[in-house]
Amino acid sequence: MxxxxxxxxxxxxxxxxxxxxxxxxxxxxxxxxxxxxxxxxxxxxxxxxxxxxxxxxxxxxxxxxxxxxxxxxxxxxxxxxxxxxxxxxxxxxxxxxxxxxxxxxxxxxxxxxxxxxxxxxxxxxxxxxxxxxxxxxxxxxxxxxxxxxxxxxxxxxxxxxxxxxxxxxxxxxxxxxxxxxxxxxxxxxxxxxxxxxxxxxxxxxxxxxxxxxxxxxxxxxxxxxxxxxxxxxxxxxxxxxxxxxxxxxxxxxxxxxxxxxxxxxxxxxxxLGVASIHEHLLNLSNHFVSGIKDLSNVQLYGQFNAKRCGVVSLNIIGIDSATVSDCLWEDYGIAIRPGYHCAPLMHEALGTKEHGTLRFSFSSFNTLEEVDIAINAISELSKEVDE
The missing domain is CATH 3.40.640.10 (Type I PLP-dependent aspartate aminotransferase-like (Major domain))
Incomplete structure (x- = not known):
């Protein structure tokens, strides 16, 4: 699945x-x-x-x-x-x-x-x-x-x-x-x-x-x-x-x-109500960020103490975003978007022009259980860099 x-x-x-x-x-x-x-x-x-x-x-x-x-x-x-x-x-x-x-x-x-x-x-x-x-x-x-x-x-x-x-x-x-x-x-x-x-x-x-x-x-x-x-x-x-x-x-x-x-x-x-949907997406995003922010070799991008929508971008340092995306799909069945997301100036500003980012974006249909699977996947892939 x-x-x-x-x-x-x-x-x-x-x-x-x-x-x-x-x-x-x-x-x-x-x-x-x-x-x-x-x-x-x-x-x-x-x-x-x-x-x-x-x-x-x-x-x-x-x-x-x-x-x-x-x-x-x-x-x-x-x-x-x-x-x-x-x-x-x-x-x-x-x-x-x-x-x-x-x-x-x-x-x-x-x-x-x-x-x-x-x-x-x-x-x-x-x-x-x-x-x-x-x-x-x-x-x-x-x-x-x-x-x-x-x-x-x-x-x-x-x-x-x-x-x-x-x-x-x-x-x-x-x-x-x-x-x-x-x-x-x-x-x-x-x-x-x-x-x-x-x-x-x-x-x-x-x-x-x-x-x-x-x-x-x-x-x-x-x-x-x-x-x-x-x-x-x-x-x-x-x-x-x-x-x-x-x-x-x-x-x-x-x-x-x-x-x-x-x-x-x-x-x-x-x-559902727009406010309720927003709260759900924030819960998913915050749970995801909390689960990966202290991992070795993981770099998060964005302001996490300010107003946000349901998008989180990151990189596993040392692995190209496209390679990680392929691994997430082939090994874990997780579909995300790697690369530049048609926003070149944003990547120039973030310092990700050479390799893009891994973008996770959530909807009202996603669950905390799915996010836990993603946290586990990122954790395992980040450990591979150390090895």
Whole structure:
């Protein structure tokens, strides 16, 4: 029997209701193309999608000033916001925590739109972000701050309140990548400071792959340039994409079955409660860390006395992370993620550029008994180095 600890990549184990929702949508023959007709088939899909928009807004306490747009994943969401909101010659501030879903679009804007970029650094080993450096980087050309809410490498969670204060003070657009926190850490957009919160559906929301979205301020529709243009079902003779949310960012046919599956995943999260899920993941993470922190040759990365999500990264000094990962799978049946996790600057900061890290990431389906097996495995592998 195998153990899955790669939930930061995707939650492999989903609630059965998620699969049933997708299956029933496709099997029923009752769901057509939303906004593409006035018959029940189209209206069934339209009403379903509209209901899930509201479900997501409730999950993050978003007021009526926000709209939810559905995408394929967080990478699409982030590309839409970065390329749609950041104008030529602008100055942008981001962090060394970022995933390539943020970094590569920004590098592209630097190369093609004369955008300038400052990256806030992190400390070695702990990955502590030097948030206090942000204000020093702000110039007259600064328009945007882009931050990762929770690091997919260290599990550290950023101090969003401090970031929001800076964004408000200087009237900057604030874009947040919530890929690792949505569904497992309490999030509130109630104060209206965050302009765009990007999320994926297939991780801690337990939805199908191919689902994600953005919860963004409606006022942004005035300035957003759509990443994709195409059919919207209503204004067919317009030569441009309609400049209203959500159709501004939802060109083409929507993944109705996936969105219904995502809805079932959110129902599961709500049934347990985000706070309860977070507490469970912290218990698993803390138990794991306590069991390995004093082992010979084990190096942990991250801040363990601060707010965290359910991710723990480590190395067994002297063994390449890919080799350890293979051993964990072949000898113990434990699935984890070795390497760089698409976050190169984080690994440069941690000092793990040459060998990456072993990332253990937990879900609500994991147990303390499974964590004990992982502790034993790491203990045995670390002893092999000494021998």
């Amino acid at each position: 195998s153990i899955y600890f790669d939930n930061a990549a995707t939650t492999a184990k989903k609630p059965k209701e998620v699969a049933e929702a997708v299956y029933q949508t496709l099997l029923s023959g009752e769901y057509g193309n939303p906004a593409r007709g006035s018959h029940d088939y189209s209206l069934n899909s339209f009403r379903t999608v509209a209901a899930v928009r509201e479900q997501i807004k409730e999950l993050v306490s978003a007021p009526a000033t926000y709209e939810v747009v559905f995408t394929n994943n967080a990478s699409t969401s982030l590309n839409m916001m970065l390329k749609g909101l950041i104008k030529p010659n602008a100055h942008v501030i981001t962090t060394s925590w970022e995933h390539n879903a943020v970094l590569r679009p920004l590098y592209q804007l630097v190369a093609t739109q004369n955008v300038t970029l400052d990256i806030i650094e992190s400390d070695e080993i702990t990955g502590h972000l030097r948030v206090s450096d942000i204000e020093d980087k702000i110039t007259d050309e600064t328009t945007t701050i882009v931050v990762d809410h929770g690091s997919n490498v260290t599990g550290n969670i950023i101090d969003l309140e401090e970031i929001k204060e800076i964004a408000q003070k200087y009237k900057l657009t604030l874009i947040v990548d919530g890929s690792q926190t949505m569904g497992q850490y309490p999030i509130s957009l109630a104060d209206g400071v965050i302009d765009a919160f990007c999320f994926t559906g297939h991780k801690s929301l337990y939805g199908p792959t191919g689902t994600g979205g953005i919860c963004l301020k409606r006022e942004l529709e005035k300035e957003l340039v759509p990443l994709l243009t195409g059919g919207d079902g209503m204004q067919s003779f317009s030569k441009t994409q309609p400049q209203e949310l959500p159709v501004l960012l939802e060109a083409g046919t929507m993944n109705v079955a996936g969105i219904r599956g995502l809805s079932a995943g959110i129902d599961y999260v709500n049934s």
